[in-house]
Structure formats: structure tokens, C-alpha cells
Amino acid sequence: MNTYAPCPECGGTTAQKVRFTWWGGVLGPKILTHVKCPRCGKAYNGKSGKENTSGIVLYTVALAFVVLGLVVVMFAALAALMTATR
Numbered sequence: 001m002n003t004y005a006p007c008p009e010c011g012g013t014t015a016q017k018v019r020f021t022w023w024g025g026v027l028g029p030k031i032l033t034h035v036k037c038p039r040c041g042k043a044y045n046g047k048s049g050k051e052n053t054s055g056i057v058l059y060t061v062a063l064a065f066v067v068l069g070l071v072v073v074m075f076a077a078l079a080a081l082m083t084a085t086r
């Protein structure tokens with residue numbers, strides 16, 4: 001039984017779910033339905049059957065913004081704390 005879209009590279013329908021990627025860790029491939037074709041090794045979006053590149057870029061950018069936002073908030077909190085305790 002296979003619930004994923006056929007491979008855009010070779011048309012194979014035996015795609016497997018990718019559990020971990022360097023760009024998204026464990027959560028990224030889960031969100032983007034990232035699957036990999038065992039016949040040609042092509043990784044793609046198992047829902048749409050298209051390349052996941054734009055999704056990966058979007059995910060990475062979103063993640064960068066979240067991390068950047070956290071850093072900004074942390075520094076703001078630190079600055080506020082320093083002002084308050086002076």
C-alpha cells in the first residue's frame with residue numbers, strides 16, 4: 001500500500017517517508033511530506049509529487065526567522081534586565 005504521489009524522476013510508486021534531513025531535522029520532512037524514491041534516490045513532496053525545494057527554502061527561512069526572533073527577544077530581555085538592575 002502506498003499513499004504517496006509517484007516519483008517525478010522515474011515514476012516509481014514505492015516512495016518511503018524520510019525520517020530525518022539535514023535541513024529540517026525530524027520536524028521538517030514531516031511537515032513537507034518529504035519522501036524518497038528507492039529506485040532513483042530522488043527526494044520529493046509525497047503529497048504533490050513535485051520537488052520539495054521551494055518548501056525546503058521556505059522552511060529554512062521560517063526557521064531562521066524564528067531563531068533570529070528568539071535571539072532578538074533574548075537580547076531585548078537582557079538589555080531590559082540590565083537597565084532595571086542598574
Ligand SMILES: [Zn+2]
Nearest residue numbers: 007010037040
Ligand atoms: Zn524515482
